[in-house]
Amino acid sequence: MSRQAAIGWTRVAVIVGSILLIEALCRLKIINPLTLIPPSEMAASLWELIVTGKVTDDIAQTFSTVAIAFVLSVVTGFILGAVIHALPRVRRAVDPLLASYYSIPFFVFYPLLIALFGLNTIPLIVIGFVFATAAMVISTLNGLDRVPRVLSKTTRVLRMSSSSSVLFVTLPAAAPYLFTGLKLALAYSFIGVIAGEFILSGGGLGYSIAYAYNNFDNQTMYALMMFVLVIATVMNGALHVFEQRMLRRRARA
Amino acid sequence: MSAGVAVAQAQTATAQAKVHARLRGVTRVFEGKLSVHALGPLDLDLPRGEFFSVVGPSGCGKSTLMDLIAGLSPPTEGTVTFEDKPVAGEVPDGIGAVFQEDASFPWLTVRDNIAFGLRRAGVDPAETQRRVEYAIGFMGLREFATAYPAQLSGGMRQRVCIARTLVMQPRLILLDEPFGALDQQTRLLMGDELLRLWRETGATVMLITHALDEAAMLSDRVGVMSARPGRFIDVITTGWSRERDSNIVADPAFGVVTARLWSLLRGESLKAIGAKGA
Ligand SMILES: Nc1ncnc2c1ncn2[C@@H]1O[C@H](COP(=O)(O)OP(=O)(O)OP(=O)(O)O)[C@@H](O)[C@H]1O
Ligand SMILES: [Mg+2]
Numbered sequence: 001m002s003r004q005a006a007i008g009w010t011r012v013a014v015i016v017g018s019i020l021l022i023e024a025l026c027r028l029k030i031i032n033p034l035t036l037i038p039p040s041e042m043a044a045s046l047w048e049l050i051v052t053g054k055v056t057d058d059i060a061q062t063f064s065t066v067a068i069a070f071v072l073s074v075v076t077g078f079i080l081g082a083v084i085h086a087l088p089r090v091r092r093a094v095d096p097l098l099a100s101y102y103s104i105p106f107f108v109f110y111p112l113l114i115a116l117f118g119l120n121t122i123p124l125i126v127i128g129f130v131f132a133t134a135a136m137v138i139s140t141l142n143g144l145d146r147v148p149r150v151l152s153k154t155t156r157v158l159r160m161s162s163s164s165s166v167l168f169v170t171l172p173a174a175a176p177y178l179f180t181g182l183k184l185a186l187a188y189s190f191i192g193v194i195a196g197e198f199i200l201s202g203g204g205l206g207y208s209i210a211y212a213y214n215n216f217d218n219q220t221m222y223a224l225m226m227f228v229l230v231i232a233t234v235m236n237g238a239l240h241v242f243e244q245r246m247l248r249r250r251a252r253a
Numbered sequence: 254m255s256a257g258v259a260v261a262q263a264q265t266a267t268a269q270a271k272v273h274a275r276l277r278g279v280t281r282v283f284e285g286k287l288s289v290h291a292l293g294p295l296d297l298d299l300p301r302g303e304f305f306s307v308v309g310p311s312g313c314g315k316s317t318l319m320d321l322i323a324g325l326s327p328p329t330e331g332t333v334t335f336e337d338k339p340v341a342g343e344v345p346d347g348i349g350a351v352f353q354e355d356a357s358f359p360w361l362t363v364r365d366n367i368a369f370g371l372r373r374a375g376v377d378p379a380e381t382q383r384r385v386e387y388a389i390g391f392m393g394l395r396e397f398a399t400a401y402p403a404q405l406s407g408g409m410r411q412r413v414c415i416a417r418t419l420v421m422q423p424r425l426i427l428l429d430e431p432f433g434a435l436d437q438q439t440r441l442l443m444g445d446e447l448l449r450l451w452r453e454t455g456a457t458v459m460l461i462t463h464a465l466d467e468a469a470m471l472s473d474r475v476g477v478m479s480a481r482p483g484r485f486i487d488v489i490t491t492g493w494s495r496e497r498d499s500n501i502v503a504d505p506a507f508g509v510v511t512a513r514l515w516s517l518l519r520g521e522s523l524k525a526i527g528a529k530g531a
Contacts, residue, residue: 150354153325156343157350158370158421168373172360249401250359 037222046223055208055224062193062204065121069128069189074182076129077136081181084137085144098141101134106192110199119202128192132185139181143174176247183239190232273301273425273457274322279331280482281317290482291317294331297476297485299425299459304451306460306468308514309478310522315461316353318483319427322459323350335425349423351431353461357402357410357417364389364398367416374421381420388416391446407434412443419450429461440464441499444471448498465518469510470501477517480524487517 019039025031026038037045049055084091106127113123147170155165171178197206205224212221280293292314299305307315320326321333324340333340336347344350358366367388371381389398392412402410411431418426428447432440444467451458462468468475475489491510493501501507 148354148356150352150356151358153320153350153352154356156325157323157348157418158373159344159346160373164373168369169358172358175360246360250403 034218037218039226041219042222042226045219046227049220049223055205055227058203058205058208059227061121062197062206065124065193065204066128066186066189068121069125069132069193070186072125073129073132073185073189074136077133077181077185078140078178080133081137081140082144085141091141098134098138101138106130107195107199110196114200119200124193124196124201124204127196128189131192132188135184135188136181139177139184140174143177143181144170146177147173176243176250179239179243179246183236183243186235186239187232190235194228271300272298273303273336274299274459275332275334276322276328277332279321279328279333281314281321281326282329292321292481292483293328295484299457301457302455304448304458304460304471304473306462306472306475307478308462308465308468308475308518309483310480310518310524310526311463313478313481313521314483315478316429319350319429319459319461322425323348323427325350347424348427349418349421349425350427351411351414351418351429353429353433355402355407355410355414357405357413359402362399362401363394363405363413366402366413367394367420370417370421384420384422385416388420391419391450392416408432408439411435422454423456425457425459427459427461430463431460432467433463440467441470441502445498447471452495465511465514466502466507469507469514470497470499475510475514477514478521480521486521489513489517 022031022036023038023040026033026036084094110123110127113126117123117126151169151173152165155169160168193204194206197204198210201207205228209221209224209228212218212224274297276295276297278294278296280295281291283289283291295318307318309315317326321328322335322340324333324335324342324344327341335345338345358369361369364385368381368385371384376384389395392415394409394412394416397405397409402413405413411434415428415431432443435443447458447460448471450456460468460471469491472491473493475491476485477487477489478484479486489510492506
């Protein structure tokens with residue numbers, strides 16, 4: 001436990017140290033202020049943006065789009081994964097496709113999505129969804145593969161219905177892998193949506209960052225970048241803590 | 254004349270009623286690229302309340318036999334009946350099984366693992382608690398009731414699985430090398446517990462084991478299997494009283510039974526490990 005704590009503190013020290021270093025480099029003008037503003041200024045400008053409510057709509061748009069893409073990808077990915085798992089022949093056909101899935105640069109299709117759906121949040125949801133779903137499918141397959149056969153034998157000896165064995169045995173047994181799927185799906189929907197907003201969109205955090213960049217508005221650009229980074233780190237950190245708790249319980253000594 | 258036939262039929266009927274599980278002409282072939290003839294053909298009658306052990310060389314089909322009796326996998330040929338009803342497609346009510354592999358649920362505490370089956374079956378909570386606490390004590394898991402399986406040794410995890418099976422109060426208990434992960438001394442003590450349980454519940458027990466002394470000490474009868482495809486080359490009746498315990502290892506008759514088992518198995522075990530000219 002104290003070793004765990006030590007690792008945790010080291011991590012915090014690395015992050016704080018890097019921020020302080022960047023701060024110092026900027027203040028000493030070793031880094032050109034036109035290139036990078038000091039982190040303290042980013043934070044101040046972010047605070048300003050938040051309290052004046054200038055970015056509220058962007059934040060709301062990005063988060064609601066991410067949330068929709070995430071939920072859709074998790075549900076669809078899980079169902080697809082379970083179906084593919086149940087059909088070994090389909091499995092053999094799609095396994096190589098899944099393995100090479102992330103080598104496809106989906107963003108080249110983004111303009112096509114806009115042509116299809118118009119310049120609104122639907123193309124963003126689609127791109128986030130497409131990006132995240134495969135991760136959930138792969139994690140679901142992984143998890144279901146690793147449920148020991150003896151557990152399903154146990155449910156049969158206990159004469160459980162198939163729905164209750166899925167609910168009470170298969171899902172908890174696969175939970176660590178499903179959780180990895182959730183984590184990846186969240187990260188990928190986030191990346192997909194923000195990247196899409198960057199390329200072409202009428203609002204959202206990615207759009208605002210790109211807009212600030214085009215208008216040489218470093219204060220806003222860096223503030224929003226910081227915001228996205230902090231949010232992504234906090235979300236991931238929270239999921240990580242939860243995951244560790246689950247895994248520690250199960251780790252074979 | 255007709256009275257005589259009726260008596261004969263009645264006798265057959267009682268003889269059959271005493272048989273708890275019955276296998277007739279059972280074989281099991283695993284189809285695949287290489288089809289594996291794992292078991293049989295074999296016949297077996299397990300009388301109600303008997304303690305029956307199965308010994309045999311590794312890979313001879315012992316676990317396969319257990320799956321067939323439990324209705325977990327269908328025989329390729331032949332029939333399995335339990336309590337006079339054919340076993341087909343599902344596990345009949347009244348059978349409990351402890352598998353060779355660890356089947357504890359890593360996400361549940363020892364207590365919740367043991368209560369699992371009762372909760373799923375909707376047994377009333379007070380009764381569930383009573384049975385679970387009894388089984389925890391019985392299996393020596395009191396200190397670990399709130400631990401997770403990951404914190405237990407392999408032998409203790411196996412005890413959790415035994416307890417989880419016992420609380421369901423099965424009438425036929427199938428045990429596949431449940432003490433495989435235990436040292437010899439603990440094994441003998443667990444054997445005593447198993448005998449105590451068997452006497453208390455009146456259940457029929459089929460124990461698969463690779464320890465000949467364990468089979469000799471615990472059983473009413475020991476079935477000795479051949480190398481794959483497994484068949485019974487002999488079934489030895491030990492003749493112990495129901496009140497036996499591990500002290501029987503000091504009885505000269507115990508040595509005789511163990512020696513007999515070994516002489517039957519030696520050649521088969523050599524075959525199983527691929528030696529020639531056994
Ligand atoms: N699902 C399966 N598919 C194909 N072959 C199988 C399957 N299960 C068992 N076998 C084969 O059947 C044979 C008997 O296996 P089984 O597990 O019943 O042996 P066992 O007597 O329990 O062995 P051990 O003492 O090592 O536990 C083995 O050759 C095994 O490879
Ligand atoms: Mg086996």
